[in-house]
Amino acid sequence: MDELELLKKDWKKEQLEFNTFADSEIYSMLHKKSSSIIKTLFYISIAEFAFWILVNTLPYFLSDSYEEKLEASYENPLFVGLSFLSFGVIILFIYLLYNSYKSISITDNAKKLMESILRTRKVIKYYVIFNLVMIFISIPLSLYFEFNQNPEFHERVASMDSGQMLVLYLITTLVTGVIILIFWLIYRLIYGILLKRLNRNYDELKKLEV
Amino acid sequence: MNKELEHSFVEQLQKHQNIVHKVCRLYTNNVDAHNDLFQEITIQLWRAYPKFRGDSKFSTWMYRVGLNTAITLYRKSKRRINTQQFDNIQFKIKAEEYDDTEEEQLKLLYTAIHQLNDIEKALVFLYLEDKDYREISETLGITEVNARVKMNRVKKKLRTILNP
Numbered sequence: 001m002d003e004l005e006l007l008k009k010d011w012k013k014e015q016l017e018f019n020t021f022a023d024s025e026i027y028s029m030l031h032k033k034s035s036s037i038i039k040t041l042f043y044i045s046i047a048e049f050a051f052w053i054l055v056n057t058l059p060y061f062l063s064d065s066y067e068e069k070l071e072a073s074y075e076n077p078l079f080v081g082l083s084f085l086s087f088g089v090i091i092l093f094i095y096l097l098y099n100s101y102k103s104i105s106i107t108d109n110a111k112k113l114m115e116s117i118l119r120t121r122k123v124i125k126y127y128v129i130f131n132l133v134m135i136f137i138s139i140p141l142s143l144y145f146e147f148n149q150n151p152e153f154h155e156r157v158a159s160m161d162s163g164q165m166l167v168l169y170l171i172t173t174l175v176t177g178v179i180i181l182i183f184w185l186i187y188r189l190i191y192g193i194l195l196k197r198l199n200r201n202y203d204e205l206k207k208l209e210v
Numbered sequence: 211m212n213k214e215l216e217h218s219f220v221e222q223l224q225k226h227q228n229i230v231h232k233v234c235r236l237y238t239n240n241v242d243a244h245n246d247l248f249q250e251i252t253i254q255l256w257r258a259y260p261k262f263r264g265d266s267k268f269s270t271w272m273y274r275v276g277l278n279t280a281i282t283l284y285r286k287s288k289r290r291i292n293t294q295q296f297d298n299i300q301f302k303i304k305a306e307e308y309d310d311t312e313e314e315q316l317k318l319l320y321t322a323i324h325q326l327n328d329i330e331k332a333l334v335f336l337y338l339e340d341k342d343y344r345e346i347s348e349t350l351g352i353t354e355v356n357a358r359v360k361m362n363r364v365k366k367k368l369r370t371i372l373n374p
Contacts, residue, residue: 003372004337004365006312007319011232011338018231021248026220026227029252036250036283106258106278107271110332111351113278194285197328201281204329208356 037194038104038117044190045097045124049090052131056086076145086134093127114202121191128187132180139176219259223252226269230255232338233276236331237284239324246286251279273339274349281328322371330364337361 021029059066100120106113146153160168223230230251234244255275262271323334329350336346346357 003315003319004368006315008338008340010316018228018235018244021224021227023220023224026223026252027216029249030216030220030256032249032253034250034253034257035285036254036279037285038283040285106254106275106283107261108278109274109349109351110278110281113282117282197284198282201328204327205350205352208352208360 037198038101040194041117041120041124042101044194045120048124048127049094052127053090055131078141082134082138089127089130093123093130096123097127111202111205114198114205117198118195118202121195125187125191128183132183135179136176139172143172215260219256222268223255223272226272229269229272230276233273233280233335235320236323236335237280237328243286247280247284250284251276254279254283273335277332277335277349281332318372319368322368325371326364326367329360330367333357333361333364334368 061067097120100116100123104113104116104120108116147157148154157165157168230248231244233251234247238244238247255272258275262268323331326334332350333346336349341349343354343357343361346361347354350357352360
């Protein structure tokens with residue numbers, strides 16, 4: 001193709017129309033902040049951990065009655081088990097996340113680099129899913145314990161007719177559903193915007209393989 | 211030690227900065243965006259530099275990091291102001307008075323390249339840098355056959371853009 005050959009000739013010229021940066025300018029560039037998606041992804045994952053740890057611990061410090069209830073619930077082996085599980089999972093995810101960040105190398109080929117970034121994003125995603133599942137489990141579970149341990153609540157529920165029970169079920173399901181939906185939308189939005197370009201380019205490379 | 215490393219890095223980058231400028235030339239179409247991408251590639255190069263062993267040429271290593279930054283890591287920074295785009299000026303020329311000088315043709319070519327997607331631009335870049343299909347496939351992580359097929363498609367697409 002003649003046009004491309006013409007371009008190549010121009011390309012090979014030593015002096016292109018760029019303004020050459022001096023040593024001092026390059027020095028100052030080295031110490032500027034990066035705006036790469038890896039860095040943003042890293043901040044998001046830190047925020048993610050901080051958020052879920054806060055959600056899990058803040059009520060304990062803020063409300064005395066919650067603290068009492070929580071202490072009482074530790075007599076229940078199921079709650080103790082769930083708490084241990086959460087801690088184990090946090091440690092596991094920190095380890096996985098550390099590993100996947102370490103595996104990101106800018107000198108890999110483009111496809112591999114994209115894959116390691118997408119893997120990191122998946123680790124964060126699984127952590128979020130884990131937390132949402134925990135919410136999903138803990139809402140009916142805490143209602144059940146409330147029913148068993150709080151006589152006032154027990155009586156009120158026991159005296160309900162089937163219609164009122166249905167309403168209670170519906171409200172519980174609805175609230176849980178809305179919470180999960182909101183989280184899901186937020187994540188779609190954050191990662192959708194952040195990884196738009198990467199996803200598009202990755203798809204383009206994948207398409208070639210078929 | 212760190213100062214020494216910094217010094218040798220800056221020295222090499224200064225010498226080879228045309229490679230980074232060329233990546234920016236294909237992926238951006240105004241001066242601010244160009245400098246912004248240049249800045250990001252420089253940061254990425256500097257971060258990866260301690261691991262650069264010198265078993266590949268500095269320039270080869272540079273265009274890999276440069277391309278990876280452009281097609282994968284780079285996010286447009288907010289501080290950018292939108293200055294007049296190169297392409298628009300050229301479009302106007304095309305519509306009003308098209309004369310067949312080399313200069314004019316080159317402008318049209320760059321305009322056409324800016325309409326390609328990121329991966330296609332990477333192929334054009336590697337083609338212009340005279341890389342063979344083995345190197346292209348290694349840089350992008352696709353097979354040699356696919357690199358060849360894709361390159362032909364890109365050339366065809368460019369031809370269609372240039373002669374609609």
